[in-house]
Amino acid sequence: MTSIDDDFPEMVRQRLEQLGTSPFAVEHAAGLPADAVRNVLRGGGKSGPTLTRVRQICDALGLELYIGPPREAGPVERILLDGADYAHIPLHDAMLAAGAGCDNSAEQVIDQLAFRRDWLKRIGVPASTARLARVQGDSMQPTMWPGDMILIDTQRKVPAIRTKDGKDQRRSPIYAMIDNGEARVKRIERPSAELMMLISDNPDYAPEVRQGGDIQAVQIIGKVVWWGHTVKE
Structure with missing residues (x-):
């Protein structure tokens, strides 16, 4: 034992x-x-x-006290298609601004999309903590474009604190957040506990700095783990 x-x-x-x-x-x-x-x-x-x-x-x-990876809780619908196991992930009627911010006061679930459970497990995302939303604005271009769908892991709410030297070429992770009451999507860099930088991929947008008490105004929804483009003619 x-x-x-x-x-x-x-x-x-x-x-x-x-x-x-x-x-x-x-x-x-x-x-x-x-x-x-x-x-x-x-x-x-x-x-x-x-x-x-x-x-x-x-x-x-972000572990449960039973000690183990978070268990899937709540009504997550299962689908079997061609022998593969899928989970329904809710799509929220919410726009996460790649820019100044969006007000999603009327946000609700408007659809469900099926994702393979083995793929979700491979990237470490329980179906019960996964949420979908769409991007609005151009500050995350060319990575994300207006209308792109993003998959958010709502259990990952703590951006890692890391110091970077000139040899560290890793890009900062992307998070969905509520910043001063408005929904946004940005890369987050945490050089220290007292400093947070909101970074856009579009070079036309300068990094935004949050320090001290301003950091508390940034409520992390979750880490963006996948996104998909919608081709428009």
Whole structure:
């Protein structure tokens, strides 16, 4: 019989890899004590982490307290097509502005699209946390165009804090967010806990800086994990 002490470090390690973040970044972003996550990975301590610490780490990583990847909860319809298992993902009547922001006060689910469950599992997105919306505006061109559909993983709400040197060519991840009450989609760079940069792919738009208390005005909806273009003649 396995115990939390046996399984928990590996679950934490896998979740960090899935989120593309580091133990230090999670500790810093969640206000955990220094080495709280790193001690788990090292298997430090004779008795292992306390239940309170396990709960704090799970909350920071988006894990449920049963200890494991988030279980699919809620009414997710299953479809079998040519032997493949699909899940219905809701499309919301919401426009996420690649620009100044949109007001989606009347947002509601207007359709459902089927995605293969094995593909969702491969990219680490539970069907129950996946949502679809559309893009409006040109600030994310040429990556995203007006009318493009985006798939959002609503369990990924904590952009990793990372410092970049000249050799780091990785692009910042794209997030859907509510910024000062308006829905937007931007790349988010977090050089530190006190600094957030909203970055557009269109060079005509300058990066936007959020510092200190202004960061709290940015409510992350989730990470954008896929998008699709609609061809218009």
